[in-house]
Amino acid sequence: MPDDAVFFLPVRELATRLRARKLTSHDLTAGCLDRLERLGSKYNAVVTLMRDSALEEARAADREIAAGKHRGPLHGIPYGVKDLLATKGVPTTWGAAPYRDQVFDEDATVVERLRAAGAVLVAKLAMVELAGGMGYNHANASFTGPGLSPWNTKFWSGGSSSGPGAAVAAGLVPFAIGSETSGSILTPSAYCGVTGLRPTYGRVSRHGAMALCWTLDKLGPMARGADDCALVLAAMAGKDPRDESTASETFTWSAAPARPARARLAVPKGCTEKVQPPVRENFEKALEVLAPIATITRDVEWPDFPWGPAVGTIVNAEGATAFYELLDSGKVTELTCPADKSGGYSGLLTPAVDYLQAMRLRRPMKRAVAKVFESYEAVISPTRATVAYPADKNFGDAYPGISGGPALIPGRQPVRSAGAGDAERLRRQRPSDLVRAHGPGVLREASRRSGRLVPAPDRLAPAPPARRLGLGSRWELELGWWVWLPSDLSEPRQRINRALRA
Numbered sequence: 454m455p456d457d458a459v460f461f462l463p464v465r466e467l468a469t470r471l472r473a474r475k476l477t478s479h480d481l482t483a484g485c486l487d488r489l490e491r492l493g494s495k496y497n498a499v500v501t502l503m504r505d506s507a508l509e510e511a512r513a514a515d516r517e518i519a520a521g522k523h524r525g526p527l528h529g530i531p532y533g534v535k536d537l538l539a540t541k542g543v544p545t546t547w548g549a550a551p552y553r554d555q556v557f558d559e560d561a562t563v564v565e566r567l568r569a570a571g572a573v574l575v576a577k578l579a580m581v582e583l584a585g586g587m588g589y590n591h592a593n594a595s596f597t598g599p600g601l602s603p604w605n606t607k608f609w610s611g612g613s614s615s616g617p618g619a620a621v622a623a624g625l626v627p628f629a630i631g632s633e634t635s636g637s638i639l640t641p642s643a644y645c646g647v648t649g650l651r652p653t654y655g656r657v658s659r660h661g662a663m664a665l666c667w668t669l670d671k672l673g674p675m676a677r678g679a680d681d682c683a684l685v686l687a688a689m690a691g692k693d694p695r696d697e698s699t700a701s702e703t704f705t706w707s708a709a710p711a712r713p714a715r716a717r718l719a720v721p722k723g724c725t726e727k728v729q730p731p732v733r734e735n736f737e738k739a740l741e742v743l744a745p746i747a748t749i750t751r752d753v754e755w756p757d758f759p760w761g762p763a764v765g766t767i768v769n770a771e772g773a774t775a776f777y778e779l780l781d782s783g784k785v786t787e788l789t790c791p792a793d794k795s796g797g798y799s800g801l802l803t804p805a806v807d808y809l810q811a812m813r814l815r816r817p818m819k820r821a822v823a824k825v826f827e828s829y830e831a832v833i834s835p836t837r838a839t840v841a842y843p844a845d846k847n848f849g850d851a852y853p854g855i856s857g858g859p860a861l862i863p864g865r866q867p868v869r870s871a872g873a874g875d876a877e878r879l880r881r882q883r884p885s886d887l888v889r890a891h892g893p894g895v896l897r898e899a900s901r902r903s904g905r906l907v908p909a910p911d912r913l914a915p916a917p918p919a920r921r922l923g924l925g926s927r928w929e930l931e932l933g934w935w936v937w938l939p940s941d942l943s944e945p946r947q948r949i950n951r952a953l954r955a
Contacts, residue, residue, distance in 0.1 A: 478529030528571030537663035561661025578616030588796025611641030658693035679925030756821035773800030
């Protein structure tokens with residue numbers, strides 16, 4: 454069995470060892486399965502272990518590598534997927550009790566593409582039920598229990614990709630696939646101290662993934678660093694005839710440049726005004742690390758649009774449509790979180806005019822953001838306004854006095870959570886108010902494409918993907934990001950340091 458330190462190494466280092474046959478996929482996969490079995494329940498991170506198929510795939514990878522047939526940097530690397538991706542013959546539960554026995558007869562496109570790249574699927578990972586689509590307001594919103602952070606199990610791991618965040622942070626898998634509608638990769642990446650990449654809408658096929666919001670859902674990697682995320686994205690991205698929303702552009706990645714050109718970064722005005730002091734302090738330290746490699750401009754005006762209400766209206770309407778049968782049947786009452794048992798019904802009452810007004814805002818929003826990026830390559834801000842929520846409190850009760858967040862599109866906490874401050878105001882706000890505030894001139898033809906955001910300990914957006922990932926990778930190296938470990942898992946720290954210097 455590999456030393457514990459191996460399970461915290463970057464994907465590129467693991468790939469080097471596998472190709473040199475200093476490590477076998479079988480041993481690495483068996484070790485991940487053992488860790489998932491022993492530690493997964495500590496963080497409520499695992500739904501289904503795929504032991505038999507994973508070990509078979511690992512042995513096949515070892516045979517191919519020994520024969521000189523190398524498929525690329527993911528060949529023989531174990532990984533997990535959020536349990537909303539279909540896996541043939543294995544339950545795909547969507548984190549929700551009504552779907553615990555749901556089994557599909559095909560794999561999601563992402564699973565197919567990662568298998569073709571030689572990656573080894575070891576587990577279906579836990580998630581907030583229905584990806585938060587019913588308006589959860591508490592960490593305990595899955596039949597697997599509340600997702601818990603490996604840094605401190607008294608706190609939430611974030612949602613809705615709770616299992617992927619915790620599993621990567623705890624060294625249970627080298628990388629995982631999460632999903633995001635508005636915040637579900639960003640939040641667990643921030644709360645678990647891992648790197649998450651939320652790709653542009655349409656870059657990665659969603660065929661075989663649970664639908665919450667057709668025009669906002671995205672799939673992306675969560676891993677120990679930006680380089681890892683880039684390697685995974687390169688294997689997943691591209692056109693898929695089974696998902697007509699996918700773009701034809703591909704994404705390629707070899708490695709981050711050793712000395713990237715100096716970047717031009719914008720810090721939006723007011724992005725730290727309403728955040729907790731620890732969040733602000735961490736953000737300022739991150740800017741200090743970036744300063745030698747980037748030109749940073751503070752207090753950049755962010756376009757004045759109703760970002761949160763527009764996103765919330767779209768998610769309300771499309772989510773209620775996606776789960777209409779569940780709501781109509783009454784089986785929604787089988788969900789775990791009390792708020793989820795009734796929260797989805799308000800979405801059924803979203804007027805068509807509200808939805809269309811919100812959709813029409815998307816193109817002028819996109820144009821306004823594109824204007825910002827004529828002067829800057831990327832925008833950086835805190836990912837969340839607070840540190841992780843306590844796992845035993847309703848979100849609205851966790852940090853009294855902290856309202857709002859960074860002055861960018863908010864990482865969406867459920868817009869239908871009963872009495873949850875911003876969520877309640879969003880339900881009351883009608884697009885007619887948006888027209889009065891911003892004028893009819895901004896209500897133009899809808900845009901299907903949304904902007905890009907990349908979460909790390911803080912958030913970068915958008916620049917060309919390779920450029921952005923290169924900057925993120927350099928940033929992490931400056932921070933010593935690879936060897937940040939939860940305190941109860943920090944014993945391998947020095948061995949990881951030695952391994953990375955080797």
